[in-house]
Amino acid sequence: MKKTHAAWALAGAAALLLAGTPAAHAEPGQAPYIGWASSIAGDLGTLQIPISSDSDITGITARVIQDSTQAEVAVLEGDAFALSSGTARDGVWRTKEPLKLAALGGYSVQVGATDADGDYADGSGSLAYFVEALIEGVRTDRTTIDVDHRDIKVQGVLKGRWPGTREVKPLAGYPVDIDVRGAQATPVTDPRGRFSATVTLEQAGQVQPVFRYDPAHPEVLSGEGAATRIEVKQTPTRWTYVRSSATAVDLGQPVTVTAKLERRTSTGWEPFAGQRGGVVFRHTSGGQDEYLPGGFTTGADGTVTATLSPYESGHFLLTNRAEDDDPFTASVGGAGKEIEVRHPATFTRFAATRTEGGRVHVEGAMEFTGDTPGTIDVTVQFSRDGRHWADVATARADWGGEGYAFSADVVKNGAGWFRAKFTGPAGFQSATAAAVQVAG
DSSP: OOOOHHHHHHHHHHHHHHTTOOOOOOOTTSOOEEOOBEEETTEEEEEEEEEEOSSOEEEEEEEEEETTTOOEEEEEEGGGEEEEEEOSSEEEEEESSOOOOSSOEEEEEEEEEEETTSOEEEEEEEEEEOEEEEEEEEEESOSEEBTTBOEEEEEEEEEEEOTTTOOEEEOOSOBOEEESSSEEEOOBOOTTSEEEEEEEOSSSEEEEEEEOOOTTOTTEEOEEOOOEEEEEOOBOEEEEEEEESOSEEETTOOEEEEEEEEEEETTEEEEOTTOEEEEEEEETTOOOOEEOTTOEEOOTTSEEEEEEOOSSSEEEEEEEOHHHHOTTBOOOEEEOOOBEEEBOEEEEEEEEEEOGGGEEEEEEEEEESSOOOSSOEEEEEEESSSSSOEEEEEEEOEEOSSSEEEEEEEEOOSOEEEEEEEOOOTTBOOEEOOOEEEOO
């Protein structure tokens, strides 16, 4: 059965694996062990044969048979071979010179080997007697691309190495694929083997010229040129402002953030319309971020408007996801100022009663939704007319099983009004209990 061109290409690749690899050891007293005979990648006209035995190899014969005609075209023996690696008992033998055959193509090889004990063995193999494609002098006119310059010009020279002479000559009229995530252009070489083509990259990647098997030139094996990595130079973007509608809100109240995104162009900074991105409210306490579902898309003037009701103090963060849609535009984050979110504080009860000796006993309890201050100081106030108030005592509220309870005794002989007031620290609302009238 004849070997296909693709099969011979695989045989050439197998030669790379076999080169310099000693054969498996022969058992003592047995005939030599002959590995697969093959061409050498990079020197296809040279035949190599791995052989091992329990004594030195003293004779090698190789008969070369043309696959297309099954005719014997060459017989190699005696001093045609030399040991290239290993030892005479376990080594790789190569022909001293490339074979001079009349036709390019695939050949079968029948091998015989004799050792110093007179033991003999047969083996087989193949010779990929093809021209090896070489792509040299690869260069590109740029190694970076940007939003306005995405085209890359690729040049090089396609040559072939002939198996019988090792001569390297230009290959004219051959197609060369310029690969950018697959072949994007296929220029044909000129009389000097030169090729040139322009390809377009839409993201960072690799550009590489490749000669692939061409039915019009079945005598030439595939070959690859040097790959060039192309990087993207991104267009800078910036947030010109990030503003919030308030710097302090009660829990549950909405806050609106407005921001403007710009990008730099050849004429300067301009509004960046149609950019997608995300809005995050980052908590000062380090708690889990709050995300605005759906993110944003900038308007025609590059602006963003988003509303969120945060449940902890923090600040807005905005980021455009440029790389998702346009790898030529840089992503950039913008941060707003700190926004205080005040949690509710409520007096659940408050009472004031006259006691003996002119004293007034006040007591009450507070309740908090969510977080609770570390310390809860309640101010007791007095007013003779119910309009003008003065501080008369301070009480610490502690957990009492049903809210945070407090109490105090105040010396006040005259009649008037009493109430309790809580001035919230950062992150908490203030609260005032309903006033209670006490007789004199």
